[in-house]
Amino acid sequence: MATGGVSKFLFVAAIDFGTTYSGYAFGFRLDLDKKRKDGKLAINTNMWNAGSRSLLSSKAPTALLLNPDKTFKSFGYTAENDYSQLADEGEHEEYYYFHRFMMIRHTYPDLRKDTRIQDETGKSLPAIDVFSHSIRFLKNHLFDMINNPIGDTLKQEDIQYVLTVPAIWDDKAKQFMREAARIGGINGEQLMIALEPEAASIHCQHIPMGTRGGEATYMVVDLGGGTADITVHQRSHLGAESELKELHQATGGAYGGKSVDDAFETFLGEIVGSDKIAKLRKESMEDFIDIFREFEVKKRSFDPSKSEKKVSVSLPVALTSLVKSDKNIKSMNNAIKQSKHNNDQLLAWSHQKLQIPSEKFNALFQPTIDGIIKHMEKIFYDSKFQHVDTIVMVGGFSECRLVQDAIQNRFTSKKIIVPEEPGLAVLRGAVLLGHK
Numbered sequence: 550m551a552t553g554g555v556s557k558f559l560f561v562a563a564i565d566f567g568t569t570y571s572g573y574a575f576g577f578r579l580d581l582d583k584k585r586k587d588g589k590l591a592i593n594t595n596m597w598n599a600g601s602r603s604l605l606s607s608k609a610p611t612a613l614l615l616n617p618d619k620t621f622k623s624f625g626y627t628a629e630n631d632y633s634q635l636a637d638e639g640e641h642e643e644y645y646y647f648h649r650f651m652m653i654r655h656t657y658p659d660l661r662k663d664t665r666i667q668d669e670t671g672k673s674l675p676a677i678d679v680f681s682h683s684i685r686f687l688k689n690h691l692f693d694m695i696n697n698p699i700g701d702t703l704k705q706e707d708i709q710y711v712l713t714v715p716a717i718w719d720d721k722a723k724q725f726m727r728e729a730a731r732i733g734g735i736n737g738e739q740l741m742i743a744l745e746p747e748a749a750s751i752h753c754q755h756i757p758m759g760t761r762g763g764e765a766t767y768m769v770v771d772l773g774g775g776t777a778d779i780t781v782h783q784r785s786h787l788g789a790e791s792e793l794k795e796l797h798q799a800t801g802g803a804y805g806g807k808s809v810d811d812a813f814e815t816f817l818g819e820i821v822g823s824d825k826i827a828k829l830r831k832e833s834m835e836d837f838i839d840i841f842r843e844f845e846v847k848k849r850s851f852d853p854s855k856s857e858k859k860v861s862v863s864l865p866v867a868l869t870s871l872v873k874s875d876k877n878i879k880s881m882n883n884a885i886k887q888s889k890h891n892n893d894q895l896l897a898w899s900h901q902k903l904q905i906p907s908e909k910f911n912a913l914f915q916p917t918i919d920g921i922i923k924h925m926e927k928i929f930y931d932s933k934f935q936h937v938d939t940i941v942m943v944g945g946f947s948e949c950r951l952v953q954d955a956i957q958n959r960f961t962s963k964k965i966i967v968p969e970e971p972g973l974a975v976l977r978g979a980v981l982l983g984h985k
Contacts, residue, residue, distance in 0.1 A: 558709035558739070560695060563979030564687050565608075565713045565745070568651045568775025569807055570945060571625075571683070572597070572608035573691045574976035575708075581984045589969075590755065592977045595694055599626045599842055607973055608945070613683050615645035619674065624686045632669075633835030641834075645672060647679050649807070652775060660722040677729050684712075684733030705734070711741045711983040713748055713975055716778065716799040743979045746771060746799040749943045750782045751985075752978030754791060756941065756968055766796065767939040767966075770925065770956070771975070772946035777804040777921045781934055797928060804920040806848065806946040812913040813844055820888045820903075821881075825871045836865035851910065852950050859895060860910045861902040869901070911951060918955045925960070939964045945972030 562575035572594060580591035597609040609625025614632050616622050623631045628646070635641035646669045653666055653676060664676040688710070696703040712735075714726055723742050730740050749771050764785050771778040781797035817840075818826045830837040843863055851860060869881055878884050881898035890896050895906035928934055940963050946952060947967055957965050968974060 559703070559707040561709045561711065561980050561983040562691055562695075563711040563713065563743075563748070563976050563983065564684065564691075565976045565979065566651045566680075566683070567608065567611060567773050567945075568805060569611060569649055570606065570608035570774055570972075571611045571651070571687070572973075572976060573687050574973065574980050575691055575695060576980050576984070578709075578984060581981065590977060590981075592980050593694075594973060594976065595690070597626055607970065611649050611651050611683075613645075613647045613650065613679055613686075615647075615674075615682065617643040617645075619645065619678070621682050621686065624683060629838050630835070633838055636831075636834035642670060645674060646670070647674075649775075650676075650679055660718065660725045662725060662728065664725075677725065677732065680726070680729035681732035684730050684735065688734055706736070706739065708739065709741070709983050710735050710739050711743050711748075711979040713743050713745050713979050716744045716746050716780075741983055743982050744799075745975050746778060746780045746782075746795070747793070748975045748978035748982055750780075750784075750793055750978065751982050752943070752968070752974040753782075753941050753966075754784060754793070755981075756966055765939070766937050767941050768925070768928065768934075768937055770921070770940060770942045770944075770947070771799075771801075772921065772942065772944040772952065773805045774807050774945060775803065775805040777801040777924065777944075777946075779924055779928060781928065781937060797934065801924060802920055804917050804924070805944075806949070808917045808920075809848065809914050810841060810844065812916065813841075816890075816909075816913060817903075820890060821868065821872050821884050822875070822878075825868065825875075828871060829865075829868050833865070833867040836867040839865060840868070847910075849948060853907075853911065853954055854950070857907055859897075859904045859906055861904055863902050866901070914949070914951050918952055921952070922955065922959050925956070929960075938962070939966060942967045943971045943974035947971040 558578060560575055560577055561581065562573060564573045565571060574592050574594045576592045583591055594607045597606050610629055612628040613624050614622045614628040632641060632646045635644055647666060648669055650666055653660065660676065662677055665673040666676045666679050667673045692705065712726055712730055714723055726742060727740060731737060746769060749769055753769065764783060766783045768779065768781050778799045778801040780795060780799040783794045783796050785792045814826060847860055847862060872878055872881055872884050878887065885891060885896055885898060893906060893909060897904040940956065940960060948971055953967060
């Protein structure tokens with residue numbers, strides 16, 4: 550029974566709440582000092598299924614649905630689907646639906662026990678209830694994932710939990726998360742709080758980098774769903790031990806994948822009308838969500854090195870029906886002709902798909918990419934960091950080839966490292982941090 554020091558825990562598990570996606574990772578403590586035959590660390594994650602668009606993800610949307618009596622109903626993709634169905638049936642008003650509620654990390658960096666969050670319909674609940682419900686779900690889900698294959702022999706107290714938090718959060722906000730974890734079923738003696746940049750950098754220690762006199766200095770560019778968080782770390786090796794120093798505190802801005810989603814929604818509204826997008830969201834939430842799941846797939850799969858002239862995005866019949874019912878438009882082709890994008894001959898409507906020219910698709914990313922690069926330039930212009938010659942990209946948005954190519958093209962003299970599955974860097978690093 551694991552009631553004492555850290556060494557008595559059998560497993561280490563990490564939970565990471567992101568602005569748009571959240572998830573967990575875990576490892577058997579005795580395996581964490583080893584690597585698998587494929588050279589990877591022995592850290593496991595879950596694969597979440599959206600149930601549509603063949604979208605599989607190692608994280609689930611940061612979405613929570615509560616029943617009218619404020620008890621838990623669902624989380625992640627299931628919460629999105631459940632709420633969509635309720636909305637389609639006109640039965641959603643009494644439920645509590647919190648979508649991307651981790652945006653609170655930016656609006657309320659001084660998170661407190663009495664802080665309240667509004668749901669999609671304007672109803673509010675204490676933030677600590679929203680977080681504790683979510684923590685309890687993820688904790689129970691990962692416990693079952695570990696326990697079921699080994700014959701229900703594991704106890705809850707056999708797991709060391711690491712909960713990641715933004716670097717900008719103060720001690721009171723961290724205490725808020727400790728209390729939410731306690732309410733969610735994690736005892737204080739089982740819990741560690743880890744800063745996201747620190748966890749990402751711990752993961753980076755397992756990435757080969759050039760060293761100078763036993764030291765490696767590198768910029769960590771953490772690109773998530775909501776923000777870009779950029780810092781500079783130095784790793785020093787002293788015999789078998791390593792020391793990690795933060796040379797530049799994590800800073801950044803709203804340059805995450807969500808800003809590209811927002812640009813796409815604006816672009817779509819410029820074609821069909823923003824009023825129709827709003828109406829679709831109100832009357833057919835499932836179709837609204839499905840558009841952005843489709844766009845998420847395109848974001849991940851788009852490769853600028855290929856000679857594709859167009860990117861096809863399917864639009865639901867519910868949206869095109871709204872366009873057709875508009876007496877001033879009547880068809881998607883007319884919508885394109887009457888929009889501000891009518892001079893682009895490659896923009897077209899065919900087979901229930903919007904054919905977007907690659908250049909225009911790229912343009913949706915450009916303001917976000919420009920913001921990331923300008924922030925990196927600001928750090929590199931500081932004489933203290935001009936010698937830094939390695940950039941490590943982590944976070945889910947780092948998987949985007951457009952972003953990778955833009956950073957490589959701007960900083961041609963720097964070594965760019967993108968670890969495999971960069972969106973899991975914080976989670977895996979948090980597991981390693983708990984192991985240490």
